[in-house]
Amino acid sequence: xxxDHTRSAILAAAxxxxxxxxxxxxxxxxxxxxxxxNLAAVNYHFGSKDELIAELFVTRSIATNxxxxxxxxxxxxxxxxRAPIEVILxxxxxxxxxxxxxxxxxxxxxxxxxxxxxxxxVPPIRRIKNREIDHLRKFAGAMRRSLPDxxxxxxxxxxxxxxxxxxxxxxxxxxxxxxxxxxxxLDDVEDVVARVVSVATMALTAGRTETxxxxxMAAR
Amino acid sequence: xxxDHTRSAILAAAxxxxxxxxxxxxxxxxxxxxxxxNLAAVNYHFGSKDELIAELFVTRSIATNxxxxxxxxxxxxxxxxRAPIEVILxxxxxxxxxxxxxxxxxxxxxxxxxxxxxxxxVPPIRRIKNREIDHLRKFAGAMRRSLPDxxxxxxxxxxxxxxxxxxxxxxxxxxxxxxxxxxxxLDDVEDVVARVVSVATMALTAGRTETxxxxxMAAR
DNA sequence: GATAGTTTCATACAAGTGTTTGAATTGCAA
DNA sequence: TTGCAATTCAAACACTTGTATGAAACTATC
Numbered sequence: 001x002x003x004d005h006t007r008s009a010i011l012a013a014a015x016x017x018x019x020x021x022x023x024x025x026x027x028x029x030x031x032x033x034x035x036x037x038n039l040a041a042v043n044y045h046f047g048s049k050d051e052l053i054a055e056l057f058v059t060r061s062i063a064t065n066x067x068x069x070x071x072x073x074x075x076x077x078x079x080x081x082r083a084p085i086e087v088i089l090x091x092x093x094x095x096x097x098x099x100x101x102x103x104x105x106x107x108x109x110x111x112x113x114x115x116x117x118x119x120x121x122v123p124p125i126r127r128i129k130n131r132e133i134d135h136l137r138k139f140a141g142a143m144r145r146s147l148p149d150x151x152x153x154x155x156x157x158x159x160x161x162x163x164x165x166x167x168x169x170x171x172x173x174x175x176x177x178x179x180x181x182x183x184x185x186l187d188d189v190e191d192v193v194a195r196v197v198s199v200a201t202m203a204l205t206a207g208r209t210e211t212x213x214x215x216x217m218a219a220r
Numbered sequence: 221x222x223x224d225h226t227r228s229a230i231l232a233a234a235x236x237x238x239x240x241x242x243x244x245x246x247x248x249x250x251x252x253x254x255x256x257x258n259l260a261a262v263n264y265h266f267g268s269k270d271e272l273i274a275e276l277f278v279t280r281s282i283a284t285n286x287x288x289x290x291x292x293x294x295x296x297x298x299x300x301x302r303a304p305i306e307v308i309l310x311x312x313x314x315x316x317x318x319x320x321x322x323x324x325x326x327x328x329x330x331x332x333x334x335x336x337x338x339x340x341x342v343p344p345i346r347r348i349k350n351r352e353i354d355h356l357r358k359f360a361g362a363m364r365r366s367l368p369d370x371x372x373x374x375x376x377x378x379x380x381x382x383x384x385x386x387x388x389x390x391x392x393x394x395x396x397x398x399x400x401x402x403x404x405x406l407d408d409v410e411d412v413v414a415r416v417v418s419v420a421t422m423a424l425t426a427g428r429t430e431t432x433x434x435x436x437m438a439a440r
Numbered sequence: 441g442a443t444a445g446t447t448t449c450a451t452a453c454a455a456g457t458g459t460t461t462g463a464a465t466t467g468c469a470a
Numbered sequence: 471t472t473g474c475a476a477t478t479c480a481a482a483c484a485c486t487t488g489t490a491t492g493a494a495a496c497t498a499t500c
Contacts, residue, residue, distance in 0.1 A: 006447080024244055024342075028488060038449050043489060045447095119339065122244075133399050140399070156400035161419055164388030165381050172380070179353050179360070180376035199381055199423040206422055226477080248458060258479050263459060265477095 007045045009035040015056055019112035023053070023122045050124040057117050057125050060110050065135050067095045072142055085146045085204055089197045092139050092159075093166035097196070100170040102189045115170055147204060154204065162200035169196070227265045229255040235276055239332035243273070243342045270344040277345050280334050285355050287315045292362055305366045305424055309417045312359050312379075313386035317416070320390040322409045335390055367424060374424065382420035389416070 013035035017026045028049055032039050046052040071091035075083035099111020117125050136159065143155050169176065173186045186192065233255035237246045248269055252259050266272040291311035295303035319331020337345050356379065363375050389396065393406045406412065 024340075027486080029486090038447095039451095039488095040449070040490080041447085049488060120244075133395065136399055153400065153403050156396065156404050157415055159399075160389060160392070160396050160404070161385050161416075163392075165384045168384030168388055169380060172383075175353065176376065176380050179356055179379075180373065183373050184376050184380070195377055196381075198426075199419065202422045202426055203419040206418075247456080249456090258477095259458095260460080260479070261477085269458060 006035075006037050006041050009037055010042060010045060010052065011056060014052060015060075015113045016109055018053075018056070018116055019109050022116055023120050053122065054124045054128060056113065057128060060114050060117075061128070061132070063110065064095065064114055065132075068092060069135075069138065071095070072139065076142060076145075082145050083142060085143060086197050086201050088139065088142050088146055089162050089200050090193060093162055093196050093200075094193050097166055097170065097193050098189050101173060101186050101192060103187050115167065118167065119171060143204070150204065158200055158204035161203050162196065165196045165199060226255075226257050226261050229257055230262060230265065230272070231276060234272060235280075235333045236329055238273075238276070238336055239329050242336055243340050273342065274344045274348060276333065277337050277348055280330050280337075281348070281352070283330065284315065284334055285352075288312060289355075289358065291315070292359065296362060296365075302365050303362060305363060306417050306421050308359065308362050308366055309382050309420050310413060313382055313416050313420075314413050317386055317390065317413050318409050321393060321406050321412060323407055335387070338387065339391060363424070370424065378420055378424035381423050382416065385416045385419060 010031060014026075014031045017030055017034055028042055029039060032041060035041075042049065042052055046055060068091055071094065072083070072088060075087040075091060079087075096111055096114070099108035100115055101107070117129075121129070140155055140159055143159065144150070144152070147155065169186075169192060176184050177186055230251060234246075234251045237250055237254055248262055249259060252261060255261075262269065262272055266275065288311055291314065292303070292308060295307040295311060299307075316331060316334070319328040320335050321327070337349075341349070360375055360379055363379065364370070364372070367375065389406075389412060396404050397406055
């Protein structure tokens with residue numbers, strides 16, 4: 001019934017600021033200034049700063065996970081319950097990469113916020129974050145169905161490495177650009193997605209299960 | 221000339237606390253309590269909190285980089301100026317992984333501190349961190365020598381992915397353990413190193429330069 | 441248009457931060 | 471021992487943080 005204007009203005013401002021500057025250096029006063037509302041409004045509408053962050057994170061979690069699962073489900077139905085591993089991986093890392101890379105003006109605040117959340121891990125978020133494991137398990141399941149003769153250990157490592165490459169590339173995109181003197185084009189998002197998916201696919205399908213063969217012996 | 225006892229006690233305590241709890245929630249008062257010295261000692265010996273952090277980071281940066289370069293140099297001299305790519309990658313990710321993973325009691329505080337620094341990126345560290353690019357460039361050079369017919373872009377992407385897998389695995393080691401229900405053994409450090417090196421090697425040596433072929437077209 | 445409930449606002453509060461101060465203590469040379 | 475510099479210490483300072491308060495302004499129902 002209420003106007004809700006102030007409430008959503010706070011949410012939008014907070015998400016923008018957190019996405020840009022991280023949780024560490026954004027104060028309530030920054031948020032209300034950006035939103036153009038009174039300081040007390042945050043506590044009035046959300047109870048506390050932590051609850052504001054939590055609401056932001058929960059909302060975005062649900063949305064992101066739904067998007068990823070939508071792609072995954074479509075892929076599996078398309079293939080009669082068994083999707084190609086590349087498509088699964090693309091559903092896993094594609095949405096996030098697309099949201100966080102690409103030309104400055106078309107980056108999604110939501111995705112950048114989620115990356116921050118996955119990096120800085122402030123207490124209110126950490127408490128919620130455990131549910132994400134269940135979400136990842138669905139992808140692990142799809143990967144297992146796609147590669148039935150691959151061991152569970154390999155599946156999990158492949159999943160881990162796929163997320164690693166996607167997240168790290170986002171986090172360190174500036175450094176990679178500088179290091180490569182612009183040769184690596186982070187604005188060409190689909191190329192980045194293709195690279196990540198390609199390497200992760202190789203990791204998951206390479207050779208025989210030489211998985212644990214060269215380990216302990218190869219120690220220096 | 222001076223006793224130096226207080227000074228090094230502060231350094232040790234600060235490193236321990238930062239490694240364990242991150243920069244966000246460690247106050248000067250925590251540090252001096254852990255070190256058993258007076259609050260004013262930090263400002264007396266280091267000037268400011270930021271300078272303390274900076275000194276810590278510079279010291280560890282130099283040490284870590286020296287260790288990595290030592291392995292790299294040895295490998296290249298061993299091969300007459302051209303080291304196998306696996307060995308280069310091992311020199312890149314090995315020291316960090318070994319310091320941050322493995323049984324709890326033998327993890328290096330220094331390495332865990334450096335990981336924190338590479339993640340949280342507090343201002344005094346961010347200012348220094350740009351030099352790391354020069355350090356990575358040395359690895360890029362060695363990789364180029366090892367794979368002379370590989371394009372620069374591919375080299376940089378391979379380097380990026382190798383660091384991605386190493387760092388992400390460290391940062392999310394708990395989650396991977398939980399997700400895999402213990403099937404992924406993060407305590408077997410040499411296995412982890414072997415996996416990361418293996419995947420990164422594949423990324424760098426795979427097939428033809430189909431690197432930028434499937435990119436823009438594949439966009440949905 | 442009066443009234444009750446909701447929302448906004450300026451302001452104050454308590455707690456915590458890094459830093460400074462100036463007096464005490466220490467260590468060491470003359 | 472005396473004297474002087476280096477170091478330690480308790481205390482306070484200035485500032486920022488999230489939160490609470492109570493009055494004002496608004497909104498909608500009767």
